[in-house]
Amino acid sequence: MRAPALRDLVRGAARVLEEAGVPSPAHDAAALAARALGVDRLDLVLPPPVPAGFAGTYAELVERRRRREPLQHIVGTTGFRHLVLAVEAGVFVPRPETESVAQVAIDEAQLLVRRGESPAVVDLCCGAGGIALSVALEVPGATVTAVDLSAEAVDLTRRNHAASGLPPIRLEQGDATASDVLADLDGAVDVVVSNPPYIPPDAVPTEPEVRDHDPDLALYGGGLDGLEVPRGVMTTAIRLLRPGGLLVMEHAEVQAAALREAAAATSALVDVRTMPDLAGRDRMVVARRRRDRGADVKDSRP
Structure with missing residues (x-):
């Protein structure tokens, strides 16, 4: 009996994933085949011959995805802007919508470079390091600092940075909400950018890839509203x-008004606005630090 061609195996895998409710079955089936072959990308127009043992290896990867393990965990990487980041269980997987948040921070830092300045950029809640490393890559001359509460996230960012070949960044494990975090940088930072946890406790994600695999520490923002x-x-x-x-911070679409109000209530932030992601959804609050630092500053927490 003739062994199945690679194209047939990938089509069959796509049907299995579609029946399991995987959102992008054809894409994922091809990505898993590339992983089993040890190549970066699979060409199904001119597919290579099926090597010995491929079918068994491929079936195991497809089964993991059928059970809704994140594709990024299975293949071990994900793309973020111009980077390929290592990802792993225990650390939040970077999402495409966060690339828009990074863009706003990068645009501000690039503007400062064009003015002859060397911008200082801080990424609070850095996760796998996507935003911080994108700034380091796309804004030559920027001084980048990244902080996360998770030791696993800090370690992964460190490894992603080492693999990138980018200039040094400052990386610290710490609580981004602590009153003394990065105290030596008080009043000296040009851009603070963050994708913090913000999901309310009663809004458990429906996607198994998020609910069952992303760490709670990176998902739930605390308090009744997250x-x-x-x-x-x-x-x-x-x-x-x-x-x-400039402050740039990601949030859920339904939280836009609440965070604008929180920013305005501090009296330290002005030009407060909501900006959309690539899909046009309200996904980030953007505001500037009041130029008069002597003004009354209220803690934004209730």
């Missing part, structure tokens, strides 16, 4: 930013 951590990050940003410095 905004305890984001408000704390906002307070830290106010302390770190120089006059006129």
Whole structure:
């Protein structure tokens, strides 16, 4: 009996994944085949011959995905802007919508470079390091600092940085909402950017890939509205930013008004606005540090 061609195996895998409810079955089936072959990308127009043992290896990978293990965990990497990041269980998987958050921070830092300045950028709640490393890559001359509470996240960011060949960054394990985190940078930072945990406790994600595999520490923001951590990050940003410095922070679409109100209530942030992600959804709050640092500054947390 003729052994199945690679194209047939991938089509069969796509049907299995589709029946399991995987959102992008054809893409994932091809990515898993590439993983089993040990190549970066699979060409199904001119597919290679099926090597010995491939079918068994491929079936195991497809079964893991059928059970809704994240594709990124299975293949071990994910793309983020111009980077390929290592990802692993225990650390939040970077999402495409966060690339828009990174873009706003990068645009601000690049503007400062064009003015002849060397911008200081801080990524609070850095996760796998996507935002911090994107700034380091796309804004030559920027001084980048990244912080995360998770030791696993800090270690993964460190390894992603080492693999990138980028200039040195400062990387610390710490609580982004603590009153003394990065205290030596108080009033000296040009851009604070963050994708903090912000999911409310009663809004458990429906996607198994998120609910069952992303760490709770990176998902749930605390408090009834999920905004305890984001408000704390906002307070830290106010302390770190120089006059006129920019805060960019991701949030859920339904949290836009609440975070605009929180920012305005501090009296330290001005030009407060909501910006969309690539899909047009309200996904980030953007604000500037009041230029008069002597003004009354209220903690944004209730």
